[in-house]
Amino acid sequence: MEIKELTTEQAWREAYKVMRQLRVHLDESGYLELVKEAVEVDRYHLAALYEGMKMVAVVGFKPMTTLYYGRFVWVCDLVTDEHSRSKGYGEQLLKFVHQWAEQHNFSSVALSSGLQRQDAHRFYQKRMGYSKVSYVFKKEL
Template identity: 60%
Template structure:
């Protein structure tokens, strides 16, 4: 049985970590939990997980934002499917969950960024999910 559930407590975040670690390889579990806790408290960050037979096989992190270029919108911070469970529609189901959550909560734009090397993900966002490529994201470490 497949279900999507919002993860609200530390125990659930830890259960999602092995999947999220595949995207956020630089984090250990403690760092992950601390960042999630702070983002939930300060930024209204949410994590939703897709369970297949009671096992987390995909996860997404998203949060509301306001910018002058998008106005009010939802930013998808993280979207990952376990490497052994890809191409089963889990990413699509999670993004559709985010789209539904967004509509229900008064947001009509969902935006995300994706690493330049992730060409399969780019095809997925553009061809399957109908996202438009509208910008590059730049980063400078200070």
């Protein structure tokens, strides 16, 4: 098992095969456009976990600073390939993000999760030690 940061368009393209299972609203070209902009503008990082030569899970995250959280890392995307779930890959990727955050002097890691994703909520709270601290609100414009 190996985790690698993905820094090229070709690597991002490879990650789309897994990411599209979470971000079903994005086609490949829209996904690539957003990843490129997020990397350039928001310091977005994309990393993948490989089992042998096969990419089985991906995580997207970015460092942020706000008055509420201070310096923290926001997990934007976390998904394991549907054929590789329940093997601890999500846990390994979150641990990778935690280590990255500590190495870069960030004090916490935060994320949001869709209201319907009850299994994910149990995973974040019980297995990974996250606390439910707020609701996220969104208004379409």
